[in-house]
Amino acid sequence: MSEAAAETLVLALGIYALIGLLVGLIYMFGGAGRIDPAARGKGMPVRVRLLIVPGIIGLWPLMLTKLFTQKEPPVS
Amino acid sequence: MSHDYKMVQWNPFKKRFVVWMVSGIALYLTSFVALTYATQPPGNSLTPIQAMIRATGTLAFLMLRFILCIGPVARFTHRFRPFLYNRRHIGVATFLVALVHGGLVLLWYHGFSETNALVSLFISNPQYDSISGFPFEVLGFIALIIMFLMAATSHDFWNANLGPSVWKALHMGVYIAYGLLVAHIALGILQFEKRPIFFLILGAGAATVVALHLISSIASLRLSDRIGHEGWLRVAEVDEIEDSRAKIIRPVNGDAIAVFRDGNRIAAVSNICRHQGGPLGEGKVVDGCITCPWHGFQYRMEDGQSPPPFTEKIATYATRILDGVVYVNPKPNAPGTAQAPSDIGASS
Structure with a gap:
């Protein structure tokens, strides 16, 4: 792998993670409750909201889509 | 829960x-x-x-x-x-x-x-x-x-x-x-x-x-190859099912079934917990309720419903006992359907 390709890859990973962090913040401040009624208010304490942020960083395209498309609450 | x-x-x-x-x-x-x-x-x-x-x-x-x-x-x-x-x-x-x-x-x-x-x-x-x-x-x-x-x-x-x-x-x-x-x-x-x-x-x-x-x-x-009486699946002899525990049966078609014994009662439910898909058949019966080994989600033996105020439901299956052998009908009832457990005493 050339240095330019490696730099591009690492930059892409960084940008992906940064966008994921922004989406994670949206989830922390209301997004989680929007797609899951059980996560509203005291149903999801702040430390649990922090706990889900790494997962959102990893899966943000899916979770961003869910914010706009998920209308039904989850199964359980 | x-x-x-x-x-x-x-x-x-x-x-x-x-x-x-x-x-x-x-x-x-x-x-x-x-x-x-x-x-x-x-x-x-x-x-x-x-x-x-x-x-x-x-x-x-x-x-x-x-x-x-x-x-x-x-x-x-x-x-x-x-x-x-x-x-x-x-x-x-x-x-x-x-x-x-x-x-x-x-x-x-x-x-x-x-x-x-x-x-x-x-x-x-x-x-x-x-x-x-x-x-x-x-x-x-x-x-x-x-x-x-x-x-x-x-x-x-x-x-x-x-x-x-x-x-x-x-x-x-x-x-x-x-x-x-x-x-x-x-x-x-x-x-x-x-x-x-x-x-x-x-x-x-x-x-x-x-x-x-x-x-x-x-x-x-x-386990899936247990075609028994009239299409029902043979589970085990009654004595082979430990009290408060289950035998898991995997039909050729369909989800795995957990057949539980609680004292003299035998009942069958889906093996898959509604919570995280935990293997219910590896759990046990606690206070008359099937209890998932992973996180303790519970379901009543007689209808597969979580006790109030919880609302989770799993599929139930018909069971019967013939000559001391437990059979289960592999066709599931809708989740939460009442299905009377088989009585070991009544069949022997």
């Missing part, structure tokens, strides 16, 4: 388990480093960081292999069930150990140049077209990303919001991660160790994982 989200659904058993697990990790790491120094040939000078890189690397790999063996082995022995119930904790701990390993590698081998450490990881060894010289670190990096995704989505929130099928598909990535790590280690050994014993140990471990899964699958197939 709660509708709000907690960090961890602790209970005394889980706390004890985590204490033992963390103690075991600490013991392994200190022993490994101490033995490395004690057995180091004269003139060899591994630094403490290098010793820790090896210690964390081997530990993460052994823990991952152990995780893969838990499921198949737990089907054959009750003694492995504590590990099954705490597999999520072991998985997250494995990722953290692997993360320390990766961090130390980046720090020690790539952190002292002007090039970005991650960029250096990808370019320091350019022999991508060689087997013996392949940059095996890259495989470990990809495996670490997969393990990160699994650890980061291990909380209940993810199971509920990704849905059981997507969540399970994501977590099947553990097999890809294991394959990558086998290649990561094999290629690493190829470059730094010439003694065949390391290949033998690695190969034997991978073969054990494959063999356990094959044996477990074959045992499941045998």
